[in-house]
Amino acid sequence: MSEKRILVVDDEKLILDLYSQVFSGAGYEVTTAESAEEALEIFRKEQFWVLFLDLNLPGMNGVDLCRQIRKQHPMAIPYAVTGYASLFELSDCREAGFEDYFTKPASLSDLLEAAEYAFKKLARWRKR
Amino acid sequence: MNTNMKILIAEDDMTSRAMLQAVLAKWGYDVSAASDGEQAWAALQEPTPPGLAVLDWEMPGLDGAELCRRLRAQERKEPLYLILLTSRGAPEDIVRGLEAGADDYIAKPYDNAELKARVDVGRRMLMLQNEMREREKLQGVLEMAGAVCHELNQPLQIVSGFSEMLLLDADAGDKNSETLKTIKEGIDRIGELTRRIMKITRYQAKPYLKGRIVDIHQASE
Numbered sequence: 001m002s003e004k005r006i007l008v009v010d011d012e013k014l015i016l017d018l019y020s021q022v023f024s025g026a027g028y029e030v031t032t033a034e035s036a037e038e039a040l041e042i043f044r045k046e047q048f049w050v051l052f053l054d055l056n057l058p059g060m061n062g063v064d065l066c067r068q069i070r071k072q073h074p075m076a077i078p079y080a081v082t083g084y085a086s087l088f089e090l091s092d093c094r095e096a097g098f099e100d101y102f103t104k105p106a107s108l109s110d111l112l113e114a115a116e117y118a119f120k121k122l123a124r125w126r127k128r
Numbered sequence: 129m130n131t132n133m134k135i136l137i138a139e140d141d142m143t144s145r146a147m148l149q150a151v152l153a154k155w156g157y158d159v160s161a162a163s164d165g166e167q168a169w170a171a172l173q174e175p176t177p178p179g180l181a182v183l184d185w186e187m188p189g190l191d192g193a194e195l196c197r198r199l200r201a202q203e204r205k206e207p208l209y210l211i212l213l214t215s216r217g218a219p220e221d222i223v224r225g226l227e228a229g230a231d232d233y234i235a236k237p238y239d240n241a242e243l244k245a246r247v248d249v250g251r252r253m254l255m256l257q258n259e260m261r262e263r264e265k266l267q268g269v270l271e272m273a274g275a276v277c278h279e280l281n282q283p284l285q286i287v288s289g290f291s292e293m294l295l296l297d298a299d300a301g302d303k304n305s306e307t308l309k310t311i312k313e314g315i316d317r318i319g320e321l322t323r324r325i326m327k328i329t330r331y332q333a334k335p336y337l338k339g340r341i342v343d344i345h346q347a348s349e
Contacts, residue, residue, distance in 0.1 A: 012282050018289040025293075056278065083281030084274065084326075104281040105288040105319040108296075 004119055005029045007048040009039045009065065010081070011057050019052060022108050023115060036060035040068060047073055050118045052111065055082040055093075063088060063096045070097035075125070077118040081106055133251060134158045134178035138168035138195070139213070140187045148182065151240055152247070165190025172199060172208070179206060180250045182234075185214035185225065193228040200229035207257040209250040213238075270328060277322040284322065288315045324348040 006028045008019045016032040023030045031048070033039035036057050042048075051069065055062035066078045080093050083104040093101050100114060135157045139145040145161050152159045160178065162168035165187050172181065183192035190198075192212050199208060210232075212225040217235035225233050231253070232246050291312045298305035324344050332347035333340040 012286070014286045015282065015289075018286060018293070022289070022293060083285065084278035103323065104285040105315070106285065108289055108292045 003029060005031065005048055005050070006115060007031050007033065007039065007042065007051045009033045009036065009051070009057065009062065010054040011035060012054075015054070019111070022112065026112055026115070028115060036062065036065035036068075039065060043069060043072065047076075049073075049076055049122055050115055051076060051078040052081055052115075053078055053098075055080055055088045056084050061088075063092060063098075066093075066096040066098055075122075077121065079111075079114050079118075081111070132158060133180065133254075134160065134176075135247070136160050136162060136168060136171050136178040136181040138162040138165060138181065138187065138192065139184040140164055141184070144184075148243075151243070152182075155244060155247075157247075164188060165192070165195045168195060169198065177206070177208070179254045180209045180211070180247065182211045182213055182247070183230075185212050185216060193225055193230070196225075196229035207254055207261075209254050211246060211250060273325050273328060277326045280322050281319075284315065284319055288312070288319060291315060 004027065006023050008016055008023070008030060009032070010016050010019070011034050013034070016034070020030045020032060031042060033042055037059055039051075039053075053062040053065055057065070060068075062080060062082070066080070069076050069078060076097075077099045078097060080088070080098045080101045081104060082088060082101070090101055099118065102110060102114070135152055137145060137148045137152070137159060139148060139161070140163055142163070145163065149159050149161050158178075160171060162171055165183075166189055168181065168183065169190060171177065183195055185192040192214070196210050196212065199210065210230045212228075212230040212233050213236065214221065214225065214233070215236040216225075222233050222235075232250065234243060234246055291308060295305065295308050295312060298308055321344065325348065327348040328342070328344065332343045334343040334346070
C-alpha cells in the first residue's frame, strides 16, 4: 500500500487520459476502466484504496459500483466525479460510501488534493 | 382576474345575444359574439382565440352540439371550455350535449346568477389547465437543460483539465501563460454557468432584445 495506486473510472476516454496524466504527474500509479463492470473485473484481481468514479456510466452506475467496492473492501476511499449533479443526490453518494463528491468540470488541484488527503488518511490508519 | 379573459357567444337570436353580451361584459369579460355556428367556428380558429365559448344548441346550419364535436376533433394549442345553451332540458339531451364535447350545459330559461356561477367554474378549470400546462412545459425545459449541461460538462472537463495542466507547466509571466490563463478563465465561467443552469428550479425571465430569456442567475438562486 506504500505504492500509491489510483483507479479511475469514466466512460470518456479523453477524461481517463486527463486524470491519468495528472495523477501520474503527481507520482501516483493510475489504472483506468471505462465501465463499472470493467472496474469490478480489475478490482477482483488487485485492490485499490483510492478511486475516482464517474457516476453516470453505461450499465451499472457509479453509485452502485461504489457500494460493491465498499462491500468488498470497506477501507477503500472512493470519490465521485459527476457531470450531472442533479441526477445523484449528495446524500445518496455518502450513503453509498463516497468520501466526497466533485462536479465536472472539476479543478485538477481539487482532485489532487483529494488524492493526497486520502493517502494521508490511509497512512494514519496503518500506523494505528 | 377575469378582466382580460375572452369569451365567445354564439347565439342566432339577436335579443338573447345582446343580453348575454351585455351581462358578460358587465362581469368584466372581453366578449365577442357570433350569430351562427360557422361564424363561431371561424372565431375559434383565430391565432389567439377565446378560451371559453357559450354556444346555443339550436342555430341554423352548424348547431352548437355539432360545433362542440368539430372543435373536440381538433388538435388545439390552448384549452377550450365549452358551455352549451339550450331550451332542451331533458336528461337525455344533457347527456347528448356533454357527449358531443361540451364541458357544461345551461338550460333556458336560466337566471344570471346560474350563468355567472357556471362561467366562473369554466374560468377556474381553464386556469388550472393552463397552470398544469405551464408546469409540464417548465419540467420539460428543465429536463432538457439538465441533459444539455451534462453533455457539456464532459467535454468541458477535458478542456478545463488539460488547460489547467498546461498552465501548471507554463512559466509564469510567459506570454502564452497569460493567454492560457484567459482561456482557463473563460472555461471556468462556462462551468459556473452549467452549474447554475442545473440548479434552476423555477421560471424567471428577463427582457432580452425583443423577447424574453430565462434569467439564469435569478432562477438558480
